[in-house]
Amino acid sequence: MAESELAERECVACTSDDDPLTGNEIDVFHDDIDRSVWEVVDEHHLKGTYAFEDFRDALEFTYEVGELAEEEFHHPDLHLSWGEVVVEMWTHKIDGLFETDFIMAARMDRIYEEYSSDE
Numbered sequence: 001m002a003e004s005e006l007a008e009r010e011c012v013a014c015t016s017d018d019d020p021l022t023g024n025e026i027d028v029f030h031d032d033i034d035r036s037v038w039e040v041v042d043e044h045h046l047k048g049t050y051a052f053e054d055f056r057d058a059l060e061f062t063y064e065v066g067e068l069a070e071e072e073f074h075h076p077d078l079h080l081s082w083g084e085v086v087v088e089m090w091t092h093k094i095d096g097l098f099e100t101d102f103i104m105a106a107r108m109d110r111i112y113e114e115y116s117s118d119e
Contacts, residue, residue: 005032016093020094030102033109034105044095045101047088051084054082076104
């Protein structure tokens with residue numbers, strides 16, 4: 001599945017009956033997001049690091065990700081610093097990764113393309 005295709009998928013909330021993704025399930029989705037940005041940490045959460053030329057672009061990206069998070073009601077931890085935004089994300093309801101986390105990551109990658117194409 002191409003990154004843009006994953007980004008187009010609907011974010012469907014999990015239930016407390018759903019299990020977190022593991023092993024190969026995670027690998028399949030991880031292959032569909034930008035591996036130069038995203039790492040899977042302990043099969044529990046995603047950590048992404050986006051680089052920027054300056055603080056303003058990093059701030060604008062953070063704002064756009066915040067708007068996306070509000071739309072989907074799926075809120076990552078965002079760490080803004082000069083020239084960098086670090087994102088940590090997992091599905092709290094199941095204390096692990098779910099398909100929606102990867103959809104959100106793909107959408108963030110798509111937002112980032114607007115900034116990285118300017119460089």
